[in-house]
Amino acid sequence: MVxxxxxxxxxxxxxxxxxxxxxxxxxxxxxxxxxSFSYDMGKTNTLDNITLDIPxxxxxxxxxxxxxxxxxxxxCFNRMNDLIDTARITNGTIRIMGQDIHASDVDPIELRKRxxxxxxxxxxxPKSIFENVSYxxxxxxxxxxxKLKEIVEQSLVGAAxxxxxxxxxxxxxxxxxxxxxxxxxxxxxxxxxxxxxxxxEPCSALDPIATAKVEELILELRKNYTIVIVTHSMQQASRIxxxxxxxxxxxxxxxxxxxxxxxxxxxxxxxxYISGRFG
Amino acid sequence: MSDKKSxxxxxxxxxxxxxxxxxxxxxxxxxxxxxxxSSTWFVLLIAGIIFGTIAVRGIPVLMxxxxxxxxxxxxxxFVLKVAADREMQLVPDDFATLRRSNPAAxxxxxxxxxxxxxxxxxxxxxxxxxxxxxxxxxxEAVAGTKFQYxxxxxxxxxxxxxxxxxxxxxxxxxxxxxxxxxxxxRVTEENSLVVKxxxxxxxxxxxxxxxxxxxxxxxxxxxNPEVFKNVSEETHSxxxxxxxxxxxxxxxxxxxxxxVALFVGVAASVYLSEYAKQGSLMNAIRLAILNLAGVPSxxxxxxxxxxxxFLAPKVTNVVAVRDAIRVPLWPSFSEPSVRQQIExxxxxxxxxxxKEAIRVANANRSKAVxxxxxxxxxxxxxxxxxxxxxxxxVMVLPVIITACEESLRAVPKGYREASLALxxxxxxxxxxxxxxYALPGILTxxxxxxxxxxxxxxxxxxxxxxxxxxxxxxxxxxxxxxxxLFDFLSQSVQALPYHIYxxxxxxxxxxYTRPMQDGAVLVFMLFVMxxxxxxxxxxxxxxxKLKW
Numbered sequence: 001m002v003x004x005x006x007x008x009x010x011x012x013x014x015x016x017x018x019x020x021x022x023x024x025x026x027x028x029x030x031x032x033x034x035x036s037f038s039y040d041m042g043k044t045n046t047l048d049n050i051t052l053d054i055p056x057x058x059x060x061x062x063x064x065x066x067x068x069x070x071x072x073x074x075x076c077f078n079r080m081n082d083l084i085d086t087a088r089i090t091n092g093t094i095r096i097m098g099q100d101i102h103a104s105d106v107d108p109i110e111l112r113k114r115x116x117x118x119x120x121x122x123x124x125x126p127k128s129i130f131e132n133v134s135y136x137x138x139x140x141x142x143x144x145x146x147k148l149k150e151i152v153e154q155s156l157v158g159a160a161x162x163x164x165x166x167x168x169x170x171x172x173x174x175x176x177x178x179x180x181x182x183x184x185x186x187x188x189x190x191x192x193x194x195x196x197x198x199x200x201e202p203c204s205a206l207d208p209i210a211t212a213k214v215e216e217l218i219l220e221l222r223k224n225y226t227i228v229i230v231t232h233s234m235q236q237a238s239r240i241x242x243x244x245x246x247x248x249x250x251x252x253x254x255x256x257x258x259x260x261x262x263x264x265x266x267x268x269x270x271x272x273y274i275s276g277r278f279g
Numbered sequence: 280m281s282d283k284k285s286x287x288x289x290x291x292x293x294x295x296x297x298x299x300x301x302x303x304x305x306x307x308x309x310x311x312x313x314x315x316x317s318s319t320w321f322v323l324l325i326a327g328i329i330f331g332t333i334a335v336r337g338i339p340v341l342m343x344x345x346x347x348x349x350x351x352x353x354x355x356x357f358v359l360k361v362a363a364d365r366e367m368q369l370v371p372d373d374f375a376t377l378r379r380s381n382p383a384a385x386x387x388x389x390x391x392x393x394x395x396x397x398x399x400x401x402x403x404x405x406x407x408x409x410x411x412x413x414x415x416x417x418x419e420a421v422a423g424t425k426f427q428y429x430x431x432x433x434x435x436x437x438x439x440x441x442x443x444x445x446x447x448x449x450x451x452x453x454x455x456x457x458x459x460x461x462x463x464x465r466v467t468e469e470n471s472l473v474v475k476x477x478x479x480x481x482x483x484x485x486x487x488x489x490x491x492x493x494x495x496x497x498x499x500x501x502x503n504p505e506v507f508k509n510v511s512e513e514t515h516s517x518x519x520x521x522x523x524x525x526x527x528x529x530x531x532x533x534x535x536x537x538x539v540a541l542f543v544g545v546a547a548s549v550y551l552s553e554y555a556k557q558g559s560l561m562n563a564i565r566l567a568i569l570n571l572a573g574v575p576s577x578x579x580x581x582x583x584x585x586x587x588x589f590l591a592p593k594v595t596n597v598v599a600v601r602d603a604i605r606v607p608l609w610p611s612f613s614e615p616s617v618r619q620q621i622e623x624x625x626x627x628x629x630x631x632x633x634k635e636a637i638r639v640a641n642a643n644r645s646k647a648v649x650x651x652x653x654x655x656x657x658x659x660x661x662x663x664x665x666x667x668x669x670x671x672x673v674m675v676l677p678v679i680i681t682a683c684e685e686s687l688r689a690v691p692k693g694y695r696e697a698s699l700a701l702x703x704x705x706x707x708x709x710x711x712x713x714x715x716y717a718l719p720g721i722l723t724x725x726x727x728x729x730x731x732x733x734x735x736x737x738x739x740x741x742x743x744x745x746x747x748x749x750x751x752x753x754x755x756x757x758x759x760x761x762x763x764l765f766d767f768l769s770q771s772v773q774a775l776p777y778h779i780y781x782x783x784x785x786x787x788x789x790x791y792t793r794p795m796q797d798g799a800v801l802v803f804m805l806f807v808m809x810x811x812x813x814x815x816x817x818x819x820x821x822x823x824k825l826k827w
Contacts, residue, residue, distance in 0.1 A: 078700060085556055113702035123693030125712060136701040139711060185697070192701055 020266040022256030026055030029226045034092035042090045050252045059227045061237035064247035070230045074198050078115040079108045116194035120201040122182040124173035129165050132173045136192035159187035160217050179210025199229040215240050238262050246270045337801025340794040354520030356791050357496035358513040360488045367503045373495045374479040385484035393475040397451040401466040409438045410461035421447045492519035517782050518791035522799050528772030533733050535668025544679035552687045572677035577737040583670025584741040589659040597647045600640050602658030615649045663769040667743020675728040686720020719822045726814040730807050736776040744777035775803045
């Protein structure tokens with residue numbers, strides 16, 4: 001990662017001293033203040049002093065070159081970074097719905113129920129479609145078959161997959177196409193009824209048509225969920241997001257409403273990146 | 280020379296992809312292929328020789344002995360040189376065995392016959408009766424049941440409980456001795472009757488050394504005392520009977536071993552790969568586990584002898600005098616079980632403190648004390664199935680832990696993350712999204728474990744195995760419920776590898792002992808192969824369900 005950073009420093013010029021944050025409309029869902037994050041017990045900071053607010057029921061895109069820390073930042077929201085022994089937040093606070101998620105009385109299990117996640121590589125379990133979607137409710141102790149069926153149907157309808165799979169709920173999830181599998185993963189995430197859905201490059205392994213379908217779904221989901229999406233595609237960010245944050249070398253460079261950021265970027269690096277002069 | 284060169288050059292111009300005969304690459308390739316080919320065929324050849332020899336030598340043995348090879352424990356073979364033209368009689372089943380064992384003997388004048396026998400039928404009402412142990416056995420034999428011993432008294436007299444009214448038939452002489460020695464039993468509805476026993480009578484056309492297992496030999500001598508008065512006889516131990524006892528013993532040892540080893544092994548590997556902080560300490564532990572795999576099996580046997588046979592804790596009310604530590608648990612009024620009483624020399628010291636009781640016991644040279652209390656006593660389990668199973672489990676643990684860890688690591692990380700992101704706890708994620716997908720790998724490891732464990736002789740030599748035992752493991756246990764399980768697990772068993780070793784190396788060799796080895800090896804091979812085949816089939820089924 002260090003090597004990558006050095007190479008990119010050479011291409012993108014000097015770092016700005018302060019990040020530009022525009023005015024974001026809407027009620028704040030996730031509030032980050034001076035967040036620094038380190039993978040190696042604080043020796044080097046992967047994320048450096050990031051302050052941004054993510055509004056409720058909107059799509060917020062995180063963009064930036066590989067290794068800039070946007071995925072790491074995303075995984076801070078549901079404390080998936082806890083799984084790495086040496087990784088920790090070294091500074092600052094993250095508040096979700098007003099609660100500091102690193103407070104001692106916060107159970108990461110409960111947090112993850114409210115903050116769902118969809119991964120880069122679609123990863124359904126090697127089980128039937130029904131079992132995949134009902135996995136979340138089931139580990140939370142719901143055993144009633146009728147209720148599970150209801151939840152599965154709702155989730156699949158919510159993920160715009162119901163019509164395609166309703167006749168083969170008991171066949172293996174691996175029989176679905178890539179796009180369908182990713183939407184199944186989204187259905188699996190919304191089956192536990194989260195408030196926030198984090199998406200870590202959900203379309204990077206999909207073809208354009210499947211990507212279009214997933215994007216359509218994201219726009220649909222925006223009505224009920226707060227969505228934070230990491231993406232490498234500037235077009236995708238501009239198509240689906242309400243706000244966009246540009247990260248570079250572990251720093252937040254610019255954060256603004258998508259329309260503003262893509263039309264009149266304030267920082268030179270942002271302009272270079274979105275215009276394709278770099279990256 | 281120059282001609283050749285130019286021609287080859289021309290050829291290259293004509294066909295740029297022509298076979299270049301001077302190139303050495305192809306030749307080297309051929310060499311490598313030959314090495315690979317011959318290595319494979321070398322393995323196959325060795326396997327063929329081994330399996331072929333076992334089959335060629337074992338199958339005739341199985342054919343000669345028939346089903347009796349799988350239904351009896353090993354017996355002594357009697358070779359009786361019987362003269363010609365002497366009429367003998369035998370029970371039909373035994374006669375069939377005799378004919379099968381002596382295919383070359385010429386039996387003549389074979390005829391069916393019936394022999395009258397005076398018997399008595401009577402009824403034993405339900406209740407508790409006091410009688411000598413021998414008479415209990417007689418009653419058990421004719422009633423076809425086992426009785427619960429309520430109490431044990433001096434001079435081999437026990438109290439038994441007859442739970443239901445029994446209607447039985449006994450030989451007249453046996454009945455008379457029964458009523459005289461067990462006067463407490465008030466028999467009713469006494470009836471004399473005559474039964475006709477079926478017999479085969481036959482003679483030999485010429486003098487022939489008849490081979491038969493000891494059971495048949497005893498009966499033929501009993502039925503024909505006149506004929507066998509001056510017959511010369513040879514005995515060859517372990518040369519008759521079957522291998523069911525050892526086979527069952529091996530199966531039980533493997534089952535116990537696999538239960539223990541899979542539980543401990545899977546738990547340890549889950550901890551090592553999922554929970555423990557990876558670092559130099561973990562690497563050291565892994566190295567230690569791997570090194571354990573290289574320890575000679577006889578060392579495991581001695582280790583098991585020390586730990587499980589002499590030192591392991593045991594909940595008991597009959598404390599061995601030589602135990603290391605004992606922790607009193609609760610007072611009890613139950614008697615030591617009859618089995619314990621029979622097997623050990625027990626000093627009953629009612630109400631005395633253990634120290635005093637042990638002093639008295641030592642003075643009386645008693646091996647165990649009973650003072651009415653239950654103890655957690657670190658006296659070891661004795662040579663028994665449980666100790667053998669645990670020893671084998673310790674031996675196979677490194678294989679299972681290493682393989683389990685590998686298969687856990689092979690499960691894609693995405694499943695763990697997906698499960699955790701859905702709000703699963705760490706254990707839930709492991710149980711529902713990791714372990715099921717590692718199961719085929721774990722099963723492969725256990726196949727290897729089973730086949731290795733089943734064939735081990737050294738670890739069970741001191742901890743579990745018996746050279747001979749007439750009863751199958753579940754026979755002859757006089758307790759019920761949990762007590763039955765305790766007694767069942769704390770008995771020694773015969774084991775097939777140990778049986779093969781005994782027959783091959785520990786008894787006087789003769790032409791009669793070798794076939795028994797061959798047959799036992801064949802049965803063992805088939806047993807292990809079927810075990811492995813079952814596991815492989817299970818694995819294939821599981822793998823087809825869980826694919827990624």
